Structure formats: C-alpha cells, structure tokens
Amino acid sequence: MAGSNSNTNKRTLRPDGRPSQGNTLRPLACELSCTHRADGSALWKAGLTHVLAAVYGPIAPLVIAKENPNQGMVSVVIKMSDQGQQQQSNNQTLEYGQFLHDVLTACIDVSKFPRCVMEVVLQVIQSDGSMLACLLHAAVAALMDAGIDLLYMPVATTCLVVLPSSLDGTKKKKSRILLDPTSAEEFEDDDCSSVVVLVNEKNNPDAILGSHTFGGGVTLEDLLACVQVASKACHAIPAFFRLAMEQKVTRESQTLWSR
Amino acid sequence: MAAATQQQLRAISVVLPGDDVTDQIHQQQQTSNSKKRPKLGMGLRTTTATNDLDQSSGGNNSDDDTTVRVIATCAGRLVQHPNNHTFFVKQNIQKYRPLLEDRVIGIVEERVASDGSGGDIYRVNIGGPHPALLSNLSFEGATKRNKPNLSPGLLLYARIESTPRGLDNNLSCTLGPHDGGVPRKDWMTNEGTYGILTGGTCRKIPLGLARELLYPDNLVLQELGRKNIPFEVCVGVNGMLWVHSSRPEYTILIQNAILNSQVLTEDQVRGMVKSLVETVQQSIREEED
Numbered sequence: 021m022a023g024s025n026s027n028t029n030k031r032t033l034r035p036d037g038r039p040s041q042g043n044t045l046r047p048l049a050c051e052l053s054c055t056h057r058a059d060g061s062a063l064w065k066a067g068l069t070h071v072l073a074a075v076y077g078p079i080a081p082l083v084i085a086k087e088n089p090n091q092g093m094v095s096v097v098i099k100m101s102d103q104g105q106q107q108q109s110n111n112q113t114l115e116y117g118q119f120l121h122d123v124l125t126a127c128i129d130v131s132k133f134p135r136c137v138m139e140v141v142l143q144v145i146q147s148d149g150s151m152l153a154c155l156l157h158a159a160v161a162a163l164m165d166a167g168i169d170l171l172y173m174p175v176a177t178t179c180l181v182v183l184p185s186s187l188d189g190t191k192k193k194k195s196r197i198l199l200d201p202t203s204a205e206e207f208e209d210d211d212c213s214s215v216v217v218l219v220n221e222k223n224n225p226d227a228i229l230g231s232h233t234f235g236g237g238v239t240l241e242d243l244l245a246c247v248q249v250a251s252k253a254c255h256a257i258p259a260f261f262r263l264a265m266e267q268k269v270t271r272e273s274q275t276l277w278s279r
Numbered sequence: 280m281a282a283a284t285q286q287q288l289r290a291i292s293v294v295l296p297g298d299d300v301t302d303q304i305h306q307q308q309q310t311s312n313s314k315k316r317p318k319l320g321m322g323l324r325t326t327t328a329t330n331d332l333d334q335s336s337g338g339n340n341s342d343d344d345t346t347v348r349v350i351a352t353c354a355g356r357l358v359q360h361p362n363n364h365t366f367f368v369k370q371n372i373q374k375y376r377p378l379l380e381d382r383v384i385g386i387v388e389e390r391v392a393s394d395g396s397g398g399d400i401y402r403v404n405i406g407g408p409h410p411a412l413l414s415n416l417s418f419e420g421a422t423k424r425n426k427p428n429l430s431p432g433l434l435l436y437a438r439i440e441s442t443p444r445g446l447d448n449n450l451s452c453t454l455g456p457h458d459g460g461v462p463r464k465d466w467m468t469n470e471g472t473y474g475i476l477t478g479g480t481c482r483k484i485p486l487g488l489a490r491e492l493l494y495p496d497n498l499v500l501q502e503l504g505r506k507n508i509p510f511e512v513c514v515g516v517n518g519m520l521w522v523h524s525s526r527p528e529y530t531i532l533i534q535n536a537i538l539n540s541q542v543l544t545e546d547q548v549r550g551m552v553k554s555l556v557e558t559v560q561q562s563i564r565e566e567e568d
Contacts, residue, residue, distance in 0.1 A: 059374040078376065078408045089445040129324075129352055134445065136408045164354035167372035169322065170296035171352065222297045258295065265354045266293045272371055273290065273356065276491055276541045 035204045036067065043199040043249060045256055046150075050264040052165045058141075060166020064158035067202065068148035073158035075166040078136035092133030096120045097141045098155065116152055120159060123219055123230050127160075129169040138168055149203040150178040152217045152232060157257060164265065173222040174229055175257045177250035180205055181238045183212040195242050197249055214238055218250040222258045225251040289359040294322075294351040294368060301349045304366055307359055315364050322353035322368025371487025375517040377407045377439055377448045380457050382473075384481065384515035385411060385450060387433040397423035403435065403450055406483065406517040413437060413450040418474065420465035427466055427475065434476040434521060436513050476513060479523025480530055486518045488541045499540035502552040503533055532559045 038044045046067030055061040058074035065071075081087055096117045100109060120140070128138060140159050144151070153176035160174060180201035184194065198205060206215060214235030221229055228247060238246070291303055304317050319325065325347050351357065355370035377383075385403035388410060394400050398416030405411045413435070415426045429435075438458075440451035452473040454461055464471040491497060492514045500512065510524035510533055520537060524530045532555050540548050 059372070078374065080408050133408075164296060166374065167353055167355070167370045169324075169352035171324075173295060173297040222295075223299065261354075262293065262295055265295060269293050269356050272487070275543055276371060276487060277290075277356075277369070 062161035069154045070145040071158040072143040073162035074141045075162040077138035078133045081137045087135045091130040092136045094124045099143045153178045175254040179216045179246040216246045220254040291357040298351045318365040320367025375406045383517040384519035411448040411450045417451040418466040481521045506556045
C-alpha cells in the first residue's frame, strides 16, 4: 500500500483488478477443435491460466490385459509448461490427475465404452491460480468436442478462504472468501489461507460432486459458505460452454449441414 | 437454405450434456401432430425424474409419461428425423464407434487364424477403438476352393455383421438384412455391393462429412458428377473416403473438393468445384501439348 489516499481504493480491488466485493470470475475464453491429431481438443483460458486439453478416444488400452469388459476407463495426463516446474510439482500433478480421474470417471457414461480408454492429455500453457478448475473445464470442453457421452456436466469453482487473523487491521471474525483466485492471491498468505475446489453438477447446483482442499483446511462454516458461493457461480461456466459449442455448431450448420 | 435442411432433418436446438430436452421433444411432437411415442437415438438417454427436475420443468406436461425425462449426453445439435419419430444428437466427430450393420471401409492388417472350416480369419482396421475380424469365406459365393486371397494393406468395403459383447466385431462382405433389393453378385465378378476396392486412394474424413456424403442429393458429389469426369467413390461411415478415377490428377481433385466442401456454403461449393476442374483440366492440356 503506497499512499494512504489510494488505500481505500486499493482495498476494493483484487491484485488483478477485479472488485473484491461481488465475487467475480476472470474473463473466460474457449477454442474448440484446435489441435489436428486429437479426436477432441479445447484451449481453455480463465484470465491468465491457459490450458490445452486433448482427448484421444475411445481407444484400446496399450496393454490388452488392462481392458475392462464392462466399462470404459479414463486416463488423465497432466503436463506442466516447463520441465523444471514439472519435476518440482510432480506430486501436485499426480494429485490433480487423481482428482480429475475420479471426477471424469463419474461424469463420463463409462458403460457405453466397454474395453476402451478415454485418454485426456492436459497441457498447462500458463498457470495463474485456480489451476484445478481450469484443468477440469478444459478436459470437459475437449470431451464434448470429441463427442464422448457425459452423464453429468461437472463445473468446478475455486474459492480462496483467508482466515480472519491474516487480515491486517480488521476485527471481523468471518474469514474472507475469494472466488477464482490468481496465484498471487493463493500464495499471498500461504499459512493462513486454503483453496477449496468444489465440483457441482450443472443441473443440480446445490449438490456437490467432489471437493478438494489445498492448504491448512477450513472450518465447516467456511466450507458451507464456499458451497453457497459455488452454487451461485457455477451457472457461468455451462453458459460459456454453450456459447462455444453453439459457435461451432452454427459454423457447421452453415456449411456442412446446410444441404 | 433453411427449407432445404427441413426436408432432411428437422434441427431443433443446440444441446449440451445434461440438458433436459423432454419439453422440446414434446413440443416438436405436438407441432407435427403425431400420436406415436418418440424414439431416442444417439446422444439421448432417459431418466426417471427426481423432485427438483420436476420443479424446473414447471409441470407443464399433460402426458402420462411425465416421470420419464430425456437427457442429452452429447454436445451437438438435437434433430428429428422427418420420416419417423426418432430424435438424436447430431455431431461431427473424428473417432468412429462401431455399430451393427454399419457399412465401413477397412484395411486388412494380417491373418490371425484359420476359421476351422477351410477359411482364414483376418484382422481388419476399421478406425474404431478395436480392430474387426473378417473371414475370407464371408464373401458372396466364396467356397473352400474358391475364396479371395486377402493380403495386408488391402482395402475392403464391408458391413459390420455382429458386435459380440466383450469381443472384436465381425465384418462380412455378403449382403445383409439392410441390403434388400440389391442383386446378389459373386465376389469373382467384382460387381458386388461389398468387396475389395482396387486402385484409387483412401483417406480419413470427419464422420459428419461421411454421413453427409451418403445423402443421395449431396451437393459436392452432384457438382463433380456434372463435370464429365468419370470417377468412383466409396464412403464408409467410419470416416473413410475412397476415390478412384481415370487419372491421378482427377482423384486428387475430387478428394480436395470433398474436403473443401465441409467448410463452404452451397454457392461457394459450386464455384470451388468449377474453378478446381478448370485449373486441373488446363494443366493437363498444357502437359499434353
């Protein structure tokens, strides 16, 4: 905080310029079918977090012994933007991968793909906070582009919960919840903040499909507050998916399907 | 353009996975005044409604089957087939999923085993997740003594005869239940519906484009047909396009025209075919001189 005059002004803005009140998401962008070789692909941008997702499948597993005759399997591979980062955050990548694998297996209609594997490859291009949600949205967009049947459409919301003690000079007892944090916000008060990722279903915003917490953990009260924020915020992502898909279908219906 | 679409498939709306499309289907049924129950095709599933889904639909269903909801599972365009009451989600995807009685183009990979009655079983790549199996006795008129010799790399036009659960699909080059009215020709005559594709070239195309090419009034094929270039074309619903013509230049021209047509409007297709044919014919003439 440089000057006392701008102090009040700065407090109402978050580091990337969003108003701190009202819980806004960062601007979204999505490009479908952007890689040539994959069966479905999507480039998903949320603010400065950019993820490229490619879906290969349904394909036969490399090892025939791993085939499941009753249902399909999902494999998730996450690649970080540079090799050094990859080495460092290998554990975190595995954690992300396992979580995404669980959510996607629950959402994909695996009974339609016996003996097959749906391979989701996620390449992080730029990372600026809310990584897990962005990875999930990119994966879902690519799965839709590949035409893989989904039972539910998962929507992730990231909430940063800052415990009250870390807020300098305030005597409020409630902890602060920030939606869609940037990495600057995530690492600002590493000790007393935690990131809660909640996965909702599009049609049923009050139900939680999955959740993941990074950091010190949150109280029940904070978690419930996060759930409320998430159920309000989760309408924006499907609306955006629809825009992206409508654009693709409209383009096709003007040319390929016009006859 | 809209009128032309209506003749083939009635487009209703763009859907996302998880969308409840029951009301749209009811509405469509009411406008077309049909009493029959709708059939559901690819990309749709039914669920019995939970309480909150009932509330969101507003309870405006007067039918007896209000408890059954239709949910989309794919992103694409919800369409109704005009001749029957089938609703499905239309997509333009890359990866083929085998279905019974699909007509596909396959590439012979290798001989796997003998089938126990004098024939050989071959593994055929049909672009799906798993290869398919084809016996060289399942050709029209093939016997132990007189059967085609399939070598790796050979192209075949075949139909999917059976899709056993948990096993690879079986192909057949004999006429099937959906080939009524086609004259039965021995495989030796090379005039049958299914069989080996000789000459020409094959490439992969998106599945939506392949389906579109199979309509009898497909514009790009009609335009090419008017240009006085003799050619043969074979389209498998597994997204394989085989083209054969009198000259390699024409084969490439036809392939390019078909590929271009998927991103062009009707008028652009006419212009594109015209200019392509003119350039190629001119370059052939210059070469001959």
